[in-house]
Amino acid sequence: MSSLLKALRSTEAFLLQRKSRRAAASVGFIAVLVLLLAPLQSRVNTTTIGFALLLGVLFTAIRMGSRPALAASVVAMLGYNFFFLPPILRLTIEDPQNWVALVAFSITAVVTGQLSASAKERAIEALAAKEEIERLYSELQIAFENASQAEAIKRSDLMKSALLDAVTHDLRTPLTSIRAAATTLRKAQRSGQTLEPDLREELIALVDEESSHLDQIISGFVELARIEAGDLLLKTTWSLLQDVVQAAIRRAQSLLTKHTVAIRIPESLPLMHIDVRALAEVLYTLLDNARKYSPDSSTITISACTVGGDVEVSVEDQGKGFHSEDVPRVFDKFYRGKDVSNSRSNSPGGLGIGLSIAKALVEAHRGRIWVSNSPSSSGAIVTFQIPIRED
Numbered sequence: 603m604s605s606l607l608k609a610l611r612s613t614e615a616f617l618l619q620r621k622s623r624r625a626a627a628s629v630g631f632i633a634v635l636v637l638l639l640a641p642l643q644s645r646v647n648t649t650t651i652g653f654a655l656l657l658g659v660l661f662t663a664i665r666m667g668s669r670p671a672l673a674a675s676v677v678a679m680l681g682y683n684f685f686f687l688p689p690i691l692r693l694t695i696e697d698p699q700n701w702v703a704l705v706a707f708s709i710t711a712v713v714t715g716q717l718s719a720s721a722k723e724r725a726i727e728a729l730a731a732k733e734e735i736e737r738l739y740s741e742l743q744i745a746f747e748n749a750s751q752a753e754a755i756k757r758s759d760l761m762k763s764a765l766l767d768a769v770t771h772d773l774r775t776p777l778t779s780i781r782a783a784a785t786t787l788r789k790a791q792r793s794g795q796t797l798e799p800d801l802r803e804e805l806i807a808l809v810d811e812e813s814s815h816l817d818q819i820i821s822g823f824v825e826l827a828r829i830e831a832g833d834l835l836l837k838t839t840w841s842l843l844q845d846v847v848q849a850a851i852r853r854a855q856s857l858l859t860k861h862t863v864a865i866r867i868p869e870s871l872p873l874m875h876i877d878v879r880a881l882a883e884v885l886y887t888l889l890d891n892a893r894k895y896s897p898d899s900s901t902i903t904i905s906a907c908t909v910g911g912d913v914e915v916s917v918e919d920q921g922k923g924f925h926s927e928d929v930p931r932v933f934d935k936f937y938r939g940k941d942v943s944n945s946r947s948n949s950p951g952g953l954g955i956g957l958s959i960a961k962a963l964v965e966a967h968r969g970r971i972w973v974s975n976s977p978s979s980s981g982a983i984v985t986f987q988i989p990i991r992e993d
Contacts, residue, residue, distance in 0.1 A: 621669065624666045624669075624670045625666075625669060625670045625673050627666065627670070628662040628666045628670035628671065628673055628674040629670075629673050629674060629677050631658065631661075631662060631674070632655070632658050632659070632662065632674045632677045632678050632681065633677060633681070635654070635655065635658045635678075636655070636677070636678070636681035636682075636685060639651055639654060639655075639685070639686075640685045640686075643685060643686055643690065648682075648686050648687065651682065651686050652682060652686075655678040655681070655682055656678075658674065658678060659671060659674050659675045659678055662674040663722075664722060680693070709790075709795065709797070713786055713801065717782065717808075720778075720779075720782065721779075724778070724779075732954065735936050735954075736936060736937060736954070739934075739935075739936050739937070776812035776813070776816040777812075777816065779808055779809075779812040780808075780809050780812050780813065780816075783805040783806075783808045783809050784809065786805055787802070787805055787806075810856075811856070814856060825883070825959050829959065829962045834962065834963075834966055836876075836877040836880055836966055836967065837877050837879070838875050838876055838877050839875070839876070839877075839878070840873045840874070840875055841873065841874060841876055841878050842871070842873060842874075843867060843871055843874060843906055843913060843915065844867060844871075845878055846876070846878055846881045846882050846885060847865060847867065847885060847904055849878060849879075849882035850882045850883075850884075850885035850886045850889060851863060851889070853882065853886050854886050854889045854890060854893075857889070857890060857893055858889065858893055858902070860893070860898040860899065861892075861893050861896070861898070861899070861900060861901070861902050862899075862900070862901045862902070863889070863901070863902050863903075863904065864901050864902070864903045864904070865903075865904050865905075866903060866904065866905040866906070867904070867905065867906045868906070868907070871906060871907075871908065871913065872908070872913075872990055873990075874913055874988060874990050874991070875989075875990070875991045876967060876988060877966075877967070880963045880966065880967070881963070881967070881988070883959070883960070883963060884960040884963050884964060884971075884986065885904070885915070885917070887956040887957065887959065887960045888917040888960065888984050889902060889904075889917065890956065891956065891957070891984070892917055892918075892919035892921070892982070892984075893919075895919060895921040895922070895982065896919035896920050896921035896981065897920065897921070900919065900920040900921075901920060902917065902918070902919050902920075903916075903917070903918045903919075904916070904917055905918070908990075909987060911989060911990055911991075912969070912987040912988060912989055912990065913987070913988050913990055914985060914986070914987045915985065915986055915987075915988070916983055916984070916985040917983070917984050917985075918976055918981055918982070918983045919981045919982055920979060920980070920981045921980070921981055921982055922980055922981075922982075923975035923976070923980050923981055923982045924973055924974075924975055924982050929973055932957055932973050933957050933958055933960075933961040933971070934954075934958060935954065935955055935958045936954045936955065937954045957984075960986075964986045964988065967988045967989070968988075968989055969986055969987050969988040969989065970986065970987055971984065971985065971986035971987075972984075972985055972986075973985075
């Protein structure tokens with residue numbers, strides 16, 4: 603018992619020491635940044651200095667976490683006052699306008715640091731939740747194959763519990779971001795403070811983006827429930843593939859602001875007997891996956907051609923491609939690739955149901971879908987074939 607207590611105390615001391623080191627490192631970093639900027643005080647305006655210090659606070663938030671970022675913002679605020687706001691080298695301010703600048707800088711530094719650190723923490727939590735779902739789902743499959751029915755039922759209960767936890771987390775994450783942004787805006791309004799225009803626009807954009815994310819999560823689960831229940835009914839009409847592509851791009855427009863979409867579809871492509879909404883959902887999912895796993899400013903290419911009596915459609919990105927161990931399972935429900943560091947944000951998000959839904963929608967058209975890596979680059983390609991008309 604005493605050895606256990608000693609181990610617990612040793613762990614607590616280690617964690618406390620680690621937090622202290624992070625806080626000291628963040629404070630030291632900002633202090634060094636202030637000292638490096640101090641000689642430039644007479645040559646660079648205070649606004650530019652303020653933005654440089656804000657970037658320093660944001661960097662510490664990303665690397666160290668929320669509490670070190672808070673300490674860094676305090677040091678940045680004091681350094682900004684002491685070295686750059688008149689009277690120089692004194693912790694006082696003569697011009698009342700500089701008080702407004704200092705308050706705005708302080709609020710921006712704290713809010714930016716907290717939001718950045720919070721986003722990083724949510725990404726880590728989301729990654730852990732997805733890995734737990736994948737582990738339990740694999741164990742469930744093994745249980746059904748190798749264990750008794752009672753063991754399989756027990757594993758199924760664990761899977762349901764983990765899935766419920768993950769769903770709750772995925773729903774709560776955008777809600778938390780929306781609430782944080784709304785709280786910041788409300789506090790500023792109630793206190794009579796005016797937020798920087800860039801910060802205000804960023805908070806409003808955050809609410810809009812996370813609302814869309816929430817809608818995407820709910821829509822995915824509704825679609826999955828319909829498929830699982832065998833309630834997937836296609837409303838087919840004779841339509842052009844171009845109509846499908848345009849519908850998918852319109853829906854994904856807000857997600858593709860940092861990417862270029864190239865469309866290579868010949869005008870001679872024939873009419874197809876398809877459900878435009880369902881295939882637009884497939885293309886939207888492929889575009890969303892492509893932008894998650896490819897760098898900013900890269901190109902996502904949609905191409906199509908006829909192959910016998912089918913139309914073949916491909917979506918190609920300029921990311922790192924598929925790992926060989928992911929290819930056989932990429933369309934499994936709740937499966938996400940082993941190396942999520944391929945993504946732009948290191949947190950692609952979602953529960954791994956998008957491609958399984960896309961596969962079901964393609965197969966409902968009596969088509970097929972598969973993945974490969976580009977022979978000419980390192981990017982991933984997802985391809986599906988749909989019959990031009992029903993048999």
